Amino acid sequence: MPWPTGSATPSASSAPGNSRPDFGVDGDVMQLQSMYQEMILDHYRNPHHQGLREPFDAEVHHVNPVCGDEVTMRVTLKDVDGEPAVEDVSYDALGCSISQASASVLSDLVIGKPVSEAMRVSQAFLELMQSRGEIDPDEDLLEDAVAFAGVSRYPARIKCALLGWMAWKDATARAMEVGQ
């Protein structure tokens, strides 16, 4: 486990006359664990499919204007039995653990899928993020992405989780136009 168990209680004494906040460590860790699932931290530390690759059909650059996080994403499509499918997704992302892990999970999920099916996953992820933790995610459809369910309880972080997905949808739409 990357987080401490019981070691975060402040050791320094407080300034005179001031009561100092006491960190209830166990409770804190539980809450944080619900957002920072081990799955998310794994993807953050070892992102899959990272780096920009050639050739590609479309490239987009998306930014979260609140924090300046950014992602450059390339999508390559292929034809499978007359249906467009995702051949490759490659990306270069600058951002927090949630946005980086989300891009990594997304690449795992959509590469190899028909675009229509990948779009269904994307839609399900969007609904999960907008759920405020109120829905049970479809694990068969979302696979590793169910780990982000805890993020949906933190409205300020939803955009982080969606940054890569919005970029992917945009890039895929452009790639489809190129293909037509």
Added chain:
Amino acid sequence: MNSFPEHLDVETIRADFPVLARTVRNGNPLVYLDSGATSHKPVQVLDAERSFYELHNSAAHRGTHLLGEEATDVYEGARRKTAAFLNAQPEELVFTKNATEAINLVAYSMSNATALGGPEQLRVLPGDEILITEMEHHANLVPWQQLCERTGATLRWLTVTSDGRLDLDRLDGMITGRTKIVAVTHQSNVTGTIPPVAEIARAAHEKGALVLVDAAQSVPHQPVDVAALGADFLAFSGHKMLGPYGIGVLFGRAGLLEAMPPFLTGGSMIEVVRMEGSTFLPPPQRFEPGVPAVAEAAGLAAAVDYLNGLGMGNVAAHEESLTAHALDALREINGVRILGPDTTKDRGGAVAFEVDGVHPHDVGQVLDELGIAVRTGHHCAWPLHRALGVQASTRATFYVYNTHAEVDALADGIRYAQRFFGARQ
């Protein structure tokens, strides 16, 4: 543990801010270190607004009834009080929505002067220059970019040094005979840097340029004297200085406001309206169209009273003590890099930092889980972050109600975040 000099009776002050008594996530007490974004408001400010609505509510500068007179008195009383707070005259003080609107007022009045053949000093033509700095908040940057786009003028800027100071070596060369206005912050909202505004103003005036000071982060935190600064314009918001949202201030030197065409137009700011055209009232009414925000002005006046009661010198000394403590505490943490000056010399109470291996959003999330509210991101100063070589940062800002124990809590929280994410310490 150190004992710190007491410039303010913080315990008594905290009792005036009900929100500080609440608990936040996980039942933790609130440690509010985001006053640079917006300050909390004491009961005295809330009472002033409420009592205006309960007893005097009416539209100022209209009507002949008693309530209308009282509302006008409240509004103009707030103007007098706020003007005195800055060592300005009441007629030099325009109430706006906030500092952002105050700066836009000047930029748009200059474009209007250009379009309508206003005085030469205010007209901005192709080849003219506007000088800003790389450390500006977007509110004192984008309006000038836009003014340049509308007029064909050139935007120039002073750069920052690696420790977040303004690089003044090129100041003389950057202010030219074509410079129309120099717009500069009085205190960076990211690094806390306090640039030598009086020196910049002197250099600007020698070349005939106007000077606008973005004082959103200085008026709440230090004594400000517009005459001593040499500011032609000075802008700030009420909500960062214990006052309500929705009211801000533009100070403009009397002769200047007199020469300026209006920005927003409509009722209350006109002298005579005919279908063929209109004439306008003298300042400050010329720049205050619509029914004035009197309750907000009453709240701002109460905030000024509150700060005067504490003494702005004491406020500044208290924040300097907290800032020095924070700089020391953060320097001790391996893997933490403080953005900006590493001493409190010419530096206010905004402490932005990077934590190696932990993104600011993640630092902020962990701190929030511990009850510590900080700002994360680029804090509306994206070019400054780029200049300092960082994508984003975490920022703690201090005010009259913050304690040294809260500074310690911040340092502990950062260490906790490092452990949580397994970053090196």
